[in-house]
Amino acid sequence: MGFHTYDVGNADALDDPSRFRFLSVEELLSLFDPRGTIADLGSGTGFYTDEVAPHAETVYAVDVQAEMHDHYRQKGIPGNVSVVTAEIDDLPFEDGALDGAFSTMTYHEFASEAALTELARVVAPGGSVGIADWSRNGAGTEGPPTSERYSLADARQAFTGNEGFTVEQGDERFETFVLSVRRTADQKSGRSSGGS
Ligand SMILES: C[S@@+](CC[C@H](N)C(=O)[O-])C[C@H]1O[C@@H](n2cnc3c(N)ncnc32)[C@H](O)[C@@H]1O
Numbered sequence: 001m002g003f004h005t006y007d008v009g010n011a012d013a014l015d016d017p018s019r020f021r022f023l024s025v026e027e028l029l030s031l032f033d034p035r036g037t038i039a040d041l042g043s044g045t046g047f048y049t050d051e052v053a054p055h056a057e058t059v060y061a062v063d064v065q066a067e068m069h070d071h072y073r074q075k076g077i078p079g080n081v082s083v084v085t086a087e088i089d090d091l092p093f094e095d096g097a098l099d100g101a102f103s104t105m106t107y108h109e110f111a112s113e114a115a116l117t118e119l120a121r122v123v124a125p126g127g128s129v130g131i132a133d134w135s136r137n138g139a140g141t142e143g144p145p146t147s148e149r150y151s152l153a154d155a156r157q158a159f160t161g162n163e164g165f166t167v168e169q170g171d172e173r174f175e176t177f178v179l180s181v182r183r184t185a186d187q188k189s190g191r192s193s194g195g196s
Pocket residue numbers: 003004005006014041042043044045046047048062063064065068086087088089103104105106109110
C-alpha cells in the first residue's frame with residue numbers, strides 16, 4: 001500500500017456527481033476548518049477542491065500527476081486555487097505555511113510515516129486536517145480493492161503515532177471512514193494548538 005497513482009484515463013469518473021453519495025460537501029467541511037490557506041492532498045481533477053475553494057482564502061491543489069492538473073485546467077480552475085505537482089511526502093511549502101488541509105479518497109495512496117511527518121511540518125500548530133477515504137471494512141463494490149484500503153482504526157493509529165497530530169474525531173461508515181486531526185503544539189516555537 002502507500003503510494004500509487006490513479007489511472008488518468010479514468011479521470012472523468014472523478015467528476016461524477018454521484019460521488020457525493022459517499023462524501024457530501026457538508027460532511028467534508030465538518031472535518032476541518034476551510035478558512036485560510038488550505039491544501040487538497042491528492043486533488044485529482046479538482047472535484048472536491050472546487051467545493052472547498054469558495055470557503056478558503058487560498059487552496060493548493062496538490063497532486064503528483066501533472067496530467068490530473070491538465071484535466072482540472074480544462075474544466076477551469078477557480079481564481080484562488082493554485083495547482084502544485086508534488087508528492088505529499090515532499091511538499092514545496094514553508095514550515096507552518098498552511099492553516100489546514102484535507103484529502104478525499106486518497107489517504108490509501110499516500111499513507112506513510114514520511115507523508116504524515118511532512119504534513120505536520122507544513123500545517124501550522126492548531127491547524128486542522130480532514131481525511132475521508134474508502135474503508136478497509138467497506139464492501140468494496142466501489143473504490144479500490146479492500147486489500148489496498150485502511151480502516152479508521154489504522155488511520156487513527158497512524159496519526160496518533162505521529163507527535164505532530166492529535167486525533168479529534170473519526171467515524172467508520174458503510175463504505176468510508178472520516179477522520180479529523182489537529183496539528184499539535186510546536187514545542188520549538190511554543191505556539192499552542194487549539195487556539196484559533
Ligand atoms: C483517487 S484520486 C482522488 C482525487 C480527489 N481527491 C477526489 O476525491 O476527486 C487520488 C489522486 O491522488 C493522487 N496521489 C496519489 N498519491 C499521491 C501522493 N503521494 N502525492 C500526491 N498525490 C497523490 C493521484 O495522482 C490521484 O490524482
